[in-house]
Amino acid sequence: MNIDSITNGFVIDHITSGRGMLLYKMLGLDKIDCSIAIIKNVNSKKMGKKDIIKIDADIDVNLDVIGYVDPDVTVNVIKDGKLIEKKTIDMPLILEDVIKCKNPRCITSTEQEIKHIFKLADRENGIYRCIYCETKAKDKE
Amino acid sequence: MRSLIDILDLSVKEIEELIAVACDIIENPAKYAETCRGKKLATLFFEPSTRTRLSFEAAMYELGGNVIGFSEATSSSAAKGESVADTAKTISCYADIIAMRHPKEGAPLVASQNATIPVINAGDGGHNHPTQTLADLLTIYREKGGFDNLTVGFCGDLKFGRTVHSLISALSRYSNVKFVLISPEELKLPSYIKKDVLKKNGIPYEQTTSLEEAMPKLDILYMTRVQRERFFNEEDYLRLKDSYVLEPNKLKNAKEDLCIMHPLPRVNEISVSIDSDKRACYFKQVLNGKYMRMALILKLLKEAQK
Numbered sequence: 466m467n468i469d470s471i472t473n474g475f476v477i478d479h480i481t482s483g484r485g486m487l488l489y490k491m492l493g494l495d496k497i498d499c500s501i502a503i504i505k506n507v508n509s510k511k512m513g514k515k516d517i518i519k520i521d522a523d524i525d526v527n528l529d530v531i532g533y534v535d536p537d538v539t540v541n542v543i544k545d546g547k548l549i550e551k552k553t554i555d556m557p558l559i560l561e562d563v564i565k566c567k568n569p570r571c572i573t574s575t576e577q578e579i580k581h582i583f584k585l586a587d588r589e590n591g592i593y594r595c596i597y598c599e600t601k602a603k604d605k606e
Numbered sequence: 607m608r609s610l611i612d613i614l615d616l617s618v619k620e621i622e623e624l625i626a627v628a629c630d631i632i633e634n635p636a637k638y639a640e641t642c643r644g645k646k647l648a649t650l651f652f653e654p655s656t657r658t659r660l661s662f663e664a665a666m667y668e669l670g671g672n673v674i675g676f677s678e679a680t681s682s683s684a685a686k687g688e689s690v691a692d693t694a695k696t697i698s699c700y701a702d703i704i705a706m707r708h709p710k711e712g713a714p715l716v717a718s719q720n721a722t723i724p725v726i727n728a729g730d731g732g733h734n735h736p737t738q739t740l741a742d743l744l745t746i747y748r749e750k751g752g753f754d755n756l757t758v759g760f761c762g763d764l765k766f767g768r769t770v771h772s773l774i775s776a777l778s779r780y781s782n783v784k785f786v787l788i789s790p791e792e793l794k795l796p797s798y799i800k801k802d803v804l805k806k807n808g809i810p811y812e813q814t815t816s817l818e819e820a821m822p823k824l825d826i827l828y829m830t831r832v833q834r835e836r837f838f839n840e841e842d843y844l845r846l847k848d849s850y851v852l853e854p855n856k857l858k859n860a861k862e863d864l865c866i867m868h869p870l871p872r873v874n875e876i877s878v879s880i881d882s883d884k885r886a887c888y889f890k891q892v893l894n895g896k897y898m899r900m901a902l903i904l905k906l907l908k909e910a911q912k
Contacts, residue, residue, distance in 0.1 A: 570731050572710040576689050579716060586802070597712020598733055601798070 485516030642671030649675035741895030
């Protein structure tokens with residue numbers, strides 16, 4: 466299977482197999498008018514199987530979203546067809562308007578203008594809690 | 607701007623200082639009678655409350671200050687759809703400090719992010735109620751002389767009981783504290799509190815459904831009400847509401863210096879006949895709450911002036 470190499474953009478590599486589509490949606494890539502390839506279940510020596518996303522456009526990629534969905538990925542920045550930077554990602558300490566609090570008792574459920582902010586409460590288990598009500602973020606799905 | 611949203615916003619040292627000021631207020635009330643002259647406390651109560659609102663108001667009056675505010679959402683602009691953020695900005699133009707109760711969790715935090723004056727969380731739904739915890743801490747301090755080496759039993763609704771969660775968090779910072787968690791299966795302490803607070807701090811605890819078995823070990827017995835307003839299902843509430851009723855015969859194996867506490871209001875979980883027992887401390891808690899709120903108002907106003 467051939468996917469054309471990109472000129473200016475990003476390759477999000479080492480995505481845990483099965484999380485490519487989730488990342489695609491959470492990064493809002495479905496709303497962008499450019500060439501994007503999602504490659505699923507690619508053989509990988511390190512991971513067994515992995516997903517890859519290639520974005521052929523110089524857009525702003527929200528690294529916090531990537532760090533939340535899958536902190537082990539690598540983001541390769543491509544400029545003029547050449548790899549210019551390899552970014553490793555970490556879990557962000559704060560997530561702002563990335564996920565929504567689902568607690569019906571939370572103030573964010575009734576006041577629409579409040580930003581949904583989550584903080585990393587447990588790094589080992591990747592658990593985020595709403596800063597307003599401390600409700601745990603739902604599992605990534 | 608310094609506010610109090612969660613009891614853990616205060617360090618152990620700051621709590622000790624508040625206790626020291628509260629004890630000084632008890633000893634020398636006249637010394638504090640004019641300390642808030644010309645200052646206004648706004649009590650923004652979007653949910654009904656008797657004790658907490660009146661306690662804040664009494665506290666401010668005893669410091670020589672004044673009080674403005676409302677006691678239900680229907681008599682505020684919230685009924686017209688005003689946001690918590692706008693309310694906080696508006697009240698900042700009128701008052702020097704806010705005490706806020708709101709049915710939605712996190713509302714006082716939103717207020718503190720938008721106000722230009724200190725905000726005290728006077729209860730946000732089933733989430734936090736830090737000034738109740740301050741009242742509880744002063745009561746334990748005055749009855750037991752400190753917080754170390756205590757075995758504290760919590761009985762009743764440990765799942766939704768915000769006062770229980772806050773007091774466990776606050777006491778977990780002292781040494782050799784042990785907890786006995788007494789509740790029906792359905793109202794056990796949430797596992798994240800056991801993991802994040804108790805296990806993380808290496809605090810010994812046991813869980814039981816029997817109040818009688820736990821009783822002889824306890825230095826403090828903290829009773830709670832099963833709260834109707836926290837249940838989505840009336841059937842569950844009716845089934846669980848009378849799980850524990852403290853009556854004189856249940857105290858026969860209790861320590862002579864047991865301290866019986868309750869955040870009040872009670873429904874029937876503590877028999878009225880216990881009130882005359884010298885171990886009953888729940889009305890002392892109410893009074894201690896006023897003194898701690900006085901100490902807290904003084905502290906936050908002082909810090910705001912800096």
